[in-house]
Amino acid sequence: MTPSKPPGKRRRSAPPPRLPSPAPPVALSPPGFVADRAEAAARVERLLRYQFCDRALLEEALTHQSFSDGALSYQRLEFVGDAALGLAFSNFLYLTNPTLGPGALSTLRAANISTEKLARVAVRHDLYPLLRRKCPRLDLLVGQFIESVKQELMHDLATAPYGGSVVKAPKVLADIVEAIAAAVYVDCKFDLEKLWKVTRWLFEPIITAETIDEQPVTTLHELCQKHGKVAQFKTWQKDGMIVVNVFVGGEMVGLGSSEQKSLGSVNRNLLSSASENIGQNLSLN
CATH class of the missing domain: 1.10.1520.10 (Ribonuclease III domain)
Structure with a gap:
């Protein structure tokens, strides 16, 4: 839920929408651990x-x-x-x-x-x-x-x-x-x-x-599944940038990077266009 605004503070600009705030993910238990x-x-x-x-x-x-x-x-x-x-x-x-x-x-x-x-x-x-x-x-x-x-x-x-x-x-x-x-x-x-x-x-x-268009990865997976294909991703960091390759059927169909160190930025820019390219390629098969 959106927290109340702190009393006595002036609002400079409209804040971005806040998401529900559960506790941050805890560390995984060691191998062999059995939860009570x-x-x-x-x-x-x-x-x-x-x-x-x-x-x-x-x-x-x-x-x-x-x-x-x-x-x-x-x-x-x-x-x-x-x-x-x-x-x-x-x-x-x-x-x-x-x-x-x-x-x-x-x-x-x-x-x-x-x-x-x-x-x-x-x-x-x-x-x-x-x-x-x-x-x-x-x-x-x-x-x-x-x-x-x-x-x-x-x-x-x-x-x-x-x-x-x-x-x-x-x-x-x-x-x-x-x-x-x-x-x-x-x-x-x-x-x-x-x-x-x-x-x-x-x-x-x-x-x-x-909001459904805000999830390009899901869109890409669904597109590939309709045509019996599997999308795979390879990501790594290089010189402070995140680099992502997208493969479908063993063929690289997209390459993207971001200096913002944000996977979301890479995904929205890369995968949306990759989805379009994959759609065009699959429609020709």
Whole structure:
């Protein structure tokens, strides 16, 4: 929520819009660490402001399949959560966009429940450290993505929630969000309205028809997927600049850099044009 203006200070100019400000991402636990399930569940309940009737559902949602103590993993709940969030967003977008056709509504829904968007929800609310798991490689991949998001939050706050990182979002982060949503959904007897009321704020800012063009990475991925292609990114720093290459089908289709040390700046300038070039190339195939 937007904080109140400090009393007694003159406003020089209109400040940029502020995003919800959860605690910054915490350091990942060491390999082999197992989160205390009762403590992790209690933290999620506080986050959601929702008390589970059957807390075992939440504990299941916070258990990765690599955790081998005979406990159920989140996989079944993730299956339900994927569908439940899709329907919840379908209802919301249908009601709030009375003039949009099914194609535009489908695009908005896909953007709001994409792996990239849901992974960022998990990062912003520090959900991964609460997951019981035994997979050091997963910790490494998640750590790299979290670091990328933290850099964007420092340099490009206005667009970071929408995605745009050149580091691929690990699916496990989106799975956690979907599993937690499913735990709520099942716990409240499959009440979709209750699910939306409890979880909606987690997804803010919700991507709208006015803001969907601000996420070129998602747009590029969706474009490639429609044509059976995969987009890959390579990024590095050189002489104080961030340099990004975009590859599709092993062929480099774009190169960009920024002196502002902002991935968002590179992505908006490079990937928007790359999307156009890819679209032209694919249409000729």
